[in-house]
Amino acid sequence: MNESAFIAALKALADTPAARGLDDDAAIIEIGGEQLVLTHDTLVQGVHVREDEDPADIAWKLVAVNLSDLAAKGAAPVGVLVSHMLGDADEGFVAGLREVLETYATPLLGGDTVRADGRRVWGCTAIGRATHTPVPDRRSARAGDAIFVTGTLGRAMLGMVDRGSGSADDLAYRRPRPLLAEGRALAPHVGAMMDISDGLLLDSWRMAKASDVRFHLDRGAIPVADPERADECMRWGDDYQLLFTASPDADLPVPATRIGTVAEGPARLALDGAILTPEDGLGYRH
Amino acid sequence: MNESAFIAALKALADTPAARGLDDDAAIIEIGGEQLVLTHDTLVQGVHVREDEDPADIAWKLVAVNLSDLAAKGAAPVGVLVSHMLGDADEGFVAGLREVLETYATPLLGGDTVRADGRRVWGCTAIGRATHTPVPDRRSARAGDAIFVTGTLGRAMLGMVDRGSGSADDLAYRRPRPLLAEGRALAPHVGAMMDISDGLLLDSWRMAKASDVRFHLDRGAIPVADPERADECMRWGDDYQLLFTASPDADLPVPATRIGTVAEGPARLALDGAILTPEDGLGYRH
CATH class of the missing domain: 3.30.1330.10 (PurM-like, N-terminal domain)
Incomplete structure (x- = not known):
């Protein structure tokens, strides 16, 4: 089983x-x-x-x-x-x-x-x-929404090889910060929201699937900690940033980067137009 | 540590x-x-x-x-x-x-x-x-209360050696019954209450300690599944019966056996007048 x-x-x-x-x-x-x-x-x-x-x-x-x-x-x-x-x-x-x-x-x-x-x-x-109802979930992304992410992805990954140095990356790995204040501030503004624990691509795919929509992500817009390792940064877990959808013209109370757009289903994840599936190794599975 | x-x-x-x-x-x-x-x-x-x-x-x-x-x-x-x-x-x-x-x-x-x-x-x-406030706890046994226990102790112990037979003892070990209906019915009547997960003697000592009172237990009154192994039945865990204190003349809504009396502290556990301590091996510790 x-x-x-x-x-x-x-x-x-x-x-x-x-x-x-x-x-x-x-x-x-x-x-x-x-x-x-x-x-x-x-x-x-x-x-x-x-x-x-x-x-x-x-x-x-x-x-x-x-x-x-x-x-x-x-x-x-x-x-x-x-x-x-x-x-x-x-x-x-x-x-x-x-x-x-x-x-x-x-x-x-x-x-x-x-x-x-x-x-x-x-x-x-x-x-x-x-603190807000309806409580945000991963099932409420709707066609026409924009897709956002907080912070920068891949810091925890960089911290894995930099352990114990006390650097920002090291702390991102050893002492992840739950974005409680950010989540509360965003809740009234979002469609779907989840934290990224298993990598941006895998968690984006999960949100698209749960919402039965197509996610179009723009690779160039995704904030990564190391552009030379962008593929890894998008697949690495442990960053605990927030992934959410909102109206494209939402006045967001928290800094976030727009990384894509939601389109009608069936459920798919596309990166620069290329369809990705979990078999492509989207992230960390456990 | x-x-x-x-x-x-x-x-x-x-x-x-x-x-x-x-x-x-x-x-x-x-x-x-x-x-x-x-x-x-x-x-x-x-x-x-x-x-x-x-x-x-x-x-x-x-x-x-x-x-x-x-x-x-x-x-x-x-x-x-x-x-x-x-x-x-x-x-x-x-x-x-x-x-x-x-x-x-x-x-x-x-x-x-x-x-x-x-x-x-x-x-x-x-x-x-x-379902009732104050919520019963283990700290509210008071001098003058009677001490009660539901059911019979040692069934799970007997079931350990009789595993898979489908007997009542076997089921007591493999399929312990949480006494939800009994607990709800008793809550308005009890002083202190707890479930017996680690043996009657150890859990009685814990209740006496938490309430800072002396528990006098009457060995002959304690309902055991096998009188020849009474010492073990009082020390074996896994029975999940309810141990509680109540007024000696309480009209209890659930069958229970009076097994002793609460007296003024300091916190002690006495069995037929002999003081027992955790060092005497009162029950299952984990």
Whole structure:
């Protein structure tokens, strides 16, 4: 059973709208008139983080990637639950956790600790309150919209080879910044929105597919950290920038670069007119 | 850094009341005038479930132990997020997940799938709505209260050696029942309440400690599945019965056995008058 089949099987378990969280970045539930956003991400040693990653950086990333999912929903963090597998350098993990929670004013609500040998695994569930309804999702890109991205893509990739230097690229890799303020500011202006965790091209394809539209991306417009490695920058994950659609003449409250246009479906991703599919290696799959 | 030190360090991160979820079974947050209950449990292959456990039983247990934490809070499930490490027999996992979600009318809201070799790890976050306030906790046992337990202890232990037979004991081990209806019915009547996941004695000691009171348990009154193995039945986890305190003359809506009395602190656990401490091996620690 491959991952898609597994997720399809899971989705079949729940025919409620909430189950769309399974292929979206977050689940939305309504509680007492508020829209609550829930996300869960698991990090595995040697898969999502390097074998020799600094535990403080692992803790930062564990929380930050979940907060990034909240950011893409325009949600404000209510808190997180963290699951930690005890092992070496737990002090470092706690220190990194403190930093990320304080930086984003996010309470630690609870969690679980387990003890086991072998590969370590960490989990985080983040809970947020939507600040705007409808809550942005990846299914709402419409023909005629413009496609935008925040920031510059490929910084985390450059940081991978520049680790520990303290450079901006190094920090982009080790200490990704969830764009919570940007997501909240953008939420009232966007059609579809998601964070880019697996590379611009793969996540663009996912948004096009979820919205059943064609994405035309303009390669020359895509902001990359290293123009000589533009192909890699568009495929590398871990940048956690925001990808969104909006009216071409929207007055956006946050700096963003227009990188393309949405056209009528069927769902396709085109880069300078050439159709790309996941088989072309669009990004990071896990 | 041992587990207690780690948890103490985590608690120091968050001085909000919500952080008490770290040594309680669940976190409580208020959203739109409702009390929301959040729990997270992680299961590790070879630690919390046997190496050769049926994946359907793993999925059942993963969700059931979290719903049991909701039960102890008198909460009704809103949904769960499940983290699954892909591997062998994912179909079985999906089948077990379907069974437990349907049985307890609990939507699957989302989650994460990861792929890695080595020891498998599963996570579940359950979200519930409190049906009664104050939400029961483990800190509210008061001198003069009676101590009660639902059901019979040790069934899961007997089921461990009787696996696959389909007997009641086998099912108690493989398919633990979260006592959601019982927890809701009891919530308005209890002082302190928690589910017994790590053995009656250890969890009684935890409740006594959290409430800063002395628990006097009467060995002869404790309902055990096998009187000849009473010591083990009182120490074995996995039964997920409810332990609670209430007025000695409470008119309880659910069958339960009175097993002792709460007295003034300092925090102690006494069995037939003999003081027991965690060093005496009170139950399952992980």
